[in-house]
Structure formats: structure tokens, C-alpha cells
Amino acid sequence: MRFIIPIILILASSVYGDSETLDPDSVSTPDQWANVGGANKVESVSDNVDDNYIDETTQGEKQRFTVENAGDIGPGDIIDSIVIHSRMKTPSGPGAEARVNHVVDSIAYGTTRALQGTYTNYSDTYSMNPEGGGWTLSDIDNLKVEADAVTIPILKRAFCTKIYVVVYYTPAAPAYYKRRIYQQSMLTGD
16 A cells, blocks of 8 residues: 555656746847846846836837746656746737747747737747757757737837746656556556
8 A cells, every 4th residue: 555655646746747937047139129127138027027127119129038947857857838928018009019939949939919008918838849849858948038029000119027938847757666666566466
């Protein structure tokens, strides 16, 4: 009986997986949005304070960031999906559209949003790497995210106060637990 509980815990862990949140850690290029209120652009999109944000008034301008390297995900873990989260608004009435992209090999992927007059949370889930196949740890460690001013009519603007990535993954079973499961099956004859 004492072997069944660890086995159940291992199986539950692998079914439900785990997650790691990655915040922007440095400004990359293009570097085109203005910083408002925060000490720097990274702080302005990392602290989720309404008065700290990046701001853009010109259509087509992008603000790119590198994100933290994954510290909890190991080389044998399986990356199930990534979710890009953002919080944006337009203070100047309807018409402004923006998106938060994830950038893989210099190609940006994201969903365009018609911005609202109050901050709204957005998220986009990517189960597969758009370049093909599943996500790898190298893909995650080289990931970049960006705010993209898709449509900004005259006298309109876009604000972004939060960007982060959540990586969902299934941990590889440690060798110790694999050995214990094998030993249990040998004892029970399974």
C-alpha cells in the first residue's frame, strides 16, 4: 500500500503538468514605443500598474522584449503550450488596434485586438511552435515578445501595461520514481 500513494502522485503530476511564468527581462529591437511612468520599459510592462505603461501613437511601430530563460523546465520535460498574456487599452476612443506577438526566428505571431477604453486582459495560446513541431526548451529560452501598433488612426494611441508568457510543461519522471514503479510492478507481478 505504501508504494501506491507515490505512484498516484507521480501519475497525477504528469497528467496535470506544471507551469512557469516568464516576464520580459530586457528591451530588444525594434524599440519604438514610449515609456510612461515606470523607471524603464521592462518595469512598465512587468508591474501591472495602470500608471506605468508603454505608449504608441504611430501605426506599425513595435516594442520588442526578450523574456527570462526558463529556470524550472528541464531538457527532458515536454513543453505542452505557451500562453502570451497582455493588458492593453486605448484612452482615445475606438479605432486603435494592437497585438502582442511572440517572435520566433524574427517572424511575429499574434492576434490583433480592437482596444477598449479600459484596460483589458488578453491571452493567446500556442500549442505548437508556428515554425513547425512542438516547443523546445531552446525555443522558449530564445523567445521574444512585442507590442505591435497594428492600426492607430490620427489622434489615437495604444497603451500596454503588462506582457508575460506562461509555459505549460510536463516534467520528465525522475529516474528514482521510474525505478520505484518498476520495483512495485515486480512485487505485485504486474
